[in-house]
Amino acid sequence: MTALHDHDRPVPLTIGHLARRTGVPVRTIRFWSDEGLVPSDRSSSGYRVYDAAAVARLDLVRTLRELGLGLDDVRAVLSRRRGVGEIAQAHVRALDGRIRELKAQRAVCVLLARTTGEPDERSVALMNDLARLSAGERQALIDDFVTEVFAGADPAAPGAGIADGMRTLPSELPDDPTPEQVAAWVELAELVRDPDFRARCREMAVAGTTEPAHAGRQADPAAVAEHAGAAEGAGVDPASPEAAEVLARIPGVAELDAGARSAMADTVELFSDRRVERYWALLGTLNGWPAREPVIPAFEWFAAALRAAPAQSSVQP
Structure with a gap:
């Protein structure tokens, strides 16, 4: 995109002309100009005008913003404090996380669509919250449960051997989790938070510590x-x-x-x-x-x- 020319002399564009030619709303161009991302001059009558360099800068800013970069990252690229490649790599990681989150949300919606009747509000909120958890957060929830249940248990007791198995979670929910997997995770999280279930597992874990005859x-x-x-x-x-x-x-x-x-x-x-x-x-x-x-x-x-x-x-x- 270039400014208009009059006998080989560039003619600056007004903000309205620039908006029509680029498809970027006037209010957005004005905001980017105020933020120092797109340079502008003033005409003799006080209106904003943009030259060819400003138009090129606008195209770059628009592209970076459409890719999801924040204003600070855009500003860093324009000032050459950070390279586009460096910022793009960080943005790819962020996008990957967002994609996983959206796919998990999609699976939640599919699960809800299959539900007959009016779903319980608390269950829906819990389902959505748990689907967003990272792998580390999911593992921490299970580790907390297992640590409490098996604390001080004799490793040789008949019930203590299940501790390692009970920690076995996948490192990540699949990139495209099925509704069944989301439902399983929600049910599992509710189960390990149940005090009665924790107490029952604790009873099994310490069994045999004081009564070795159980083994026979x-x-x-x-x-x-x-x-x-x-x-x-x-x-x-x-x-x-x-x-x-x-x-x-x-x-x-x-x-x-x-x-x-x-x-x-x-x-x-x-x-x-x-x-x-x-x-x-x-x-x-x-x-x-x-x-x-x-x-x-x-x-x-x-x-x-x-x-x-x-x-x-x-x-x-």
Whole structure:
């Protein structure tokens, strides 16, 4: 863009002419001039006028502003205190963060669009706030939970080994998070903030520290999941004779007396919590782990069958 010419002599443009030729509003040109970004002179009648150099400067300022640079950065470029490349690199990083934020917000909106009925205002606000958290802020939230739950726990205790796994968050939500991942993160954040959940995990973490005998009263988890899981899925009553037959298929259970079965049931119930299993499922969604069928219902059924078995065996011929 150049100023008008009259017989090879540049004719300065008024601010109105410059606005029409560049598409930049008069008020914006006036503001940039007042800020010293676009130089101007005054005509004999006192109006602002712009020469060819000012027009070129306006084009540069407009380009830098359209790229999102702030006035201070534009001023630094114009004064050659900072190079365009240096500022552009910093701006790329800022844009990347903004893009991630917008994609997370988009996933939140998609999730809300799927919601039937009127969504809870607090949940919507929480969902939007958590979606904006950086990876470090998300990790800090989980680390705070794990540190509180496992503080002072014996590393050799049966429940303490889950600490490292409970810290396993992805370094970043995906650049384009799915609504399911946003929902998982929101639910996970609410879960770790729940005092009751923290207390329950703490109970599991320190289990065995003062009662090492817990380690000797555990059934094979795979066998429990297979046999008790099938029985639970089939609706078998834990107090029925059929349940006793299921227990007999689990190694090490048949030879236990009533006291030992009750003790085993105590251990199973101690380490069986649907909320803890949900925690792992949410981590799986965030980390892209393969989905697994819930197993806690099988262990709940197993504990109930263990408690019912001694009383039932006393009436068997």
